[in-house]
Amino acid sequence: MEKKILINGKIYTEDTRKPWAEAVAIDGRDFTCVGTNDEVIRYAKFNFGEYETVDLCGRTVLPGLIDGHTHPSMIAKATWVFFGPDTFDKEELFQNIREAAKKYPKEVRPYFVYSSYRASIFGEEGPRKEMLDELIPDRPARINDDTGHGCLYNSMALEMLKDENGIPHSISPIAGQTFFKDEKGEYTGVCFQTIQNGDVGVFEHTGWTPPLCMDDECAEPVHNIFRHYGDIGYMDAFTETEEDIAYLSRLDKEGRLYFYYEGTSILDNVKNIEQTVERARRWQELYGSDHIRVRTVKFFGDGSNEAGDTLSLIPFANDPEGKNYGHCNCTMEEMRDVMVRLNKERLDLHIHCVCDGTLRLLLDAVEEAQKICGDDWCIRVTIAHLECMHPDDAMRFNKLGVYADISAHWLGMGELGTLPFLGQERWRHCYDFSLFRRDGVRYGFSSDNMSPLGNDRNSPFIGIQVAKTGREPGIGFYKALDPEKYRYGWQPESGKFTLEECIHAFTWRNAERMRLLDKLGSIEVGKRACLVVLDKDIFTIPDEEISTIEPVCTFFDGQELHIPNPLKA
Template sequence: MSTTIYRGAAVFTADDAPARAVVEAFAVRDGRFSAVGTLDEVRAASDPASGPVAEVDLAGRFVAPGIIDSHTHLAGFGASLAKTPLRDCASLSEIQQRLLAARAADPEAARVLGIGWLFDAVGDGQPTAAMLDEVLPEVPVYLDANDLHSMWVNTAALREMGITRETPDPVGGEIARDADGEATGMLYETACTQYGWAFLEAASTADDLVHALDAAFRSYLAVGVTGATEMSLNAAEVSGLRTLIARDGRLPFPVTAHWILEPSGDAERDLAGITGIVALRDEIAASDAAEWLRIAGVKFIMDGVIDACTATMRAPYADGSNAEPIWTAERILPVAAAADRAGLQIAMHAIGDRTSEIALDAVEHCIRVNGPRPRRHRIEHLESVADTTIERMGELGVVASMQPVHCDPAVLDNWKAMLGDERGETGFPWQKFRAAGVPLTLGTDAPTAPHQPLPNLYIALTGGSVLAPELPPYHPERVFTPAEALTALTAGGAWAGEMEETCGRIRAGLDANFIVLDVNPLEAHPSALLDATVRSTHVRGAEAHRA
């Protein structure tokens, strides 16, 4: 069996020991790191008697563990690559023109699909079907908001979905209506998922899903991602991932997943959902797919987003409104306890400061009813959060899963306006989480935001904008050091996803997942990351991408 020694690089290991955090060489054997340290140490540990030893000179480049996107939506991300991008549209007119161009490019398409529009690009932030009907009255139009918590559709789409004044709002969602009760073109929260997304999923084919997953994996490998935590697993995606495993004998990289569970309004049905997740988890764990796909837990979307005023806040928004949580305390406590009892990791989407309090109440309830034991429950996003919540998270060991790319100043204008002047300056308090000893992991939440980890890293290091670099940074006093951010993107993601025994660091015995960059983030100015290239991506020692 052969060994390959990589030398001549600055190798960031993400090791806890400062003396081992950056080394000069490592060896790979049988898909795992076999030695890490000085070149002399690595050579001494690589015995030619055990097989051929080759050396690769990395010519001064930077090496890091493969990035783990700790919060992503693989199928949605892959599908989004074929949708019309709207994130850079600054006005309704720009959105309309972009949609017209998309239709002209594919006039026979059954639907026009778009993604990424911002509320503050639409006049008073109240999109309507009529605005889309002005330019595309005949073909159904479905536009995912930038945050993926709302969908904007035209009249043809409402008609195609069968949404009328009699269509009920689902639990935790809303169909926007006029004074006469007619739908006006916006689907919020679970109305988006249960009507818009469910319709489009039913209209797509199994091949469409496989193509989307293939595209997602290819795109991720090209930017240095070698592992992911899927945060919206459902039956269709399980089928698609298993199709890839049956076709190729593997996935391009291992996926840890959380099954998404929406409230049904029926407590017994919600509890039955946990039973079903546990059964599927155990079935996959006993199958040939187990090496590449693992169901770690359940995902509760507990509130919405600040831009749409659907995140639940302790105090009302600037316009006086507020939102009820999607999973109220009454609904979530028994379901969370059942999940915890079954050994499922609980991930809770909580953007508003009141919602994250309820999320921690759920964790404490699990401890009370199921007893103390090691747990790695996690809260996703935490954009606006109380200091007391951060302290409780540190005490309970709850993981903070955050996405610096959501803090790009170019997308914060409406976010800050909804919160109001004073509260709008208190978001994304990364430094407080670090000070409280809260375990941190960083991801992208693709496709709600770009999937590339290096721009995400840039925002984590600067608070600056990738979309509009000329903008002033959002509270740069809160940023990460390069080592802190790289660790959160690698070892932090592995630990949060219960994968630390196999990946996340460059350490002997772990899977040889690593990337080679042409920029050293530990030494270069952060702006160099905006033009940096991932020269190669390696999964279990094999090169999976080369620039």
């Protein structure tokens, strides 16, 4: 029925003027009344004529959740990759790879790709291709590291990726692709910033190509995880192909999308700014709708702190000469010019940044771009990840009006792999957002999951639990941390977020940043009827149980959705 009322709820609205309600009235896709049971029933009697009544039975209700940075299409298209169990033991890893190769012989998987190995277990030397040659001698092979930014090819794959000049390439939207060489000038097999679906040389040589675009078969199960957990919108931090967005557009036209989607046009190199702008314009024109927008450009400012391909404010701790500051994928001037150009085009910018040197450069660029644009400055710049930042720079976000995106479930991880590069002092302050909380910085939360391994991490409730407790609970792929080794990885009291802050970051703030505040972000008259009904009361259950919350149902544009948990099927 088009008209309905939901009564007897404990509804947290995110509307500061009226934070709590018992009931809502929904007409078509919009909220038309929010208030007490009496108010809403009287409203419906007067205005609706025929209507349906849904009894919420006292359940807790939140506004529809929005994931500020995630990768459903990457997860969907990685179904051909073999995912093994997590281990810190080299021999165990080798055994896992051997078993996977036996399970998926050459005839089934002409290109063997395995995820993932802990980058930290090979020490500073890193792994070598000969090691993988021994494990997988019969075909091209690649193993991905746990950061999502590094991998190791075997010799056969490396040869297939080489051009006529003997230089290997993989198509990647991420800036800073590097194939490493040893002292003798020989490729080691280690590479940063390639994606498995971009290994075209291998596909050409083997005559086998993995699924490269989304379809119902690979995308439905992934989308259902997001739907099940109450997400009604997300930013795809990496819209890989036009086919992907065309697929979503098809779903939208068939009334099967159930998401507000913000796509990104990837700036793989600052020099390619014109193509990137043109792509965003074209996609928006061809596929833009009430539910789909492509008004954001994404850039990788740096790589990962586990690999040291980032820009650091002080020399990396593992450089004996104290001269290695790493590097960033652009200069301050280049980034400033990109920002000025995007401001002219009215395209927002979302930047990957994990190290303090990169952050300073980016904020300097914002400051300079604002000086040039003056009153015309109007785009939103969001800096994502922020694993390591200098306190001075944390205090610049507000002044410059820069948004932050925080992957909430990372806050308790204390990844040991970054320690050799960052050193004790910086490592123990990783993901400490105390200053953001104190300074009222505009931050949204996200899951930033890139692989089927972390599928349970798509649940915003795991993110909320970790942000609130400052501790990794050890769910799914990620193990709980040894309190002896990791006690500095845990957040200080001041770095723990309140429940209200967490909910705000997954709803209102992401809607604001994605320019959807007129439709989403709170339960208010005139906004889209998007909400999530929880099976447990998030306001009263113990912190350690927040991650077990599962929505009973979600309303998307007034439509009631019951999506069973695909992870429990």
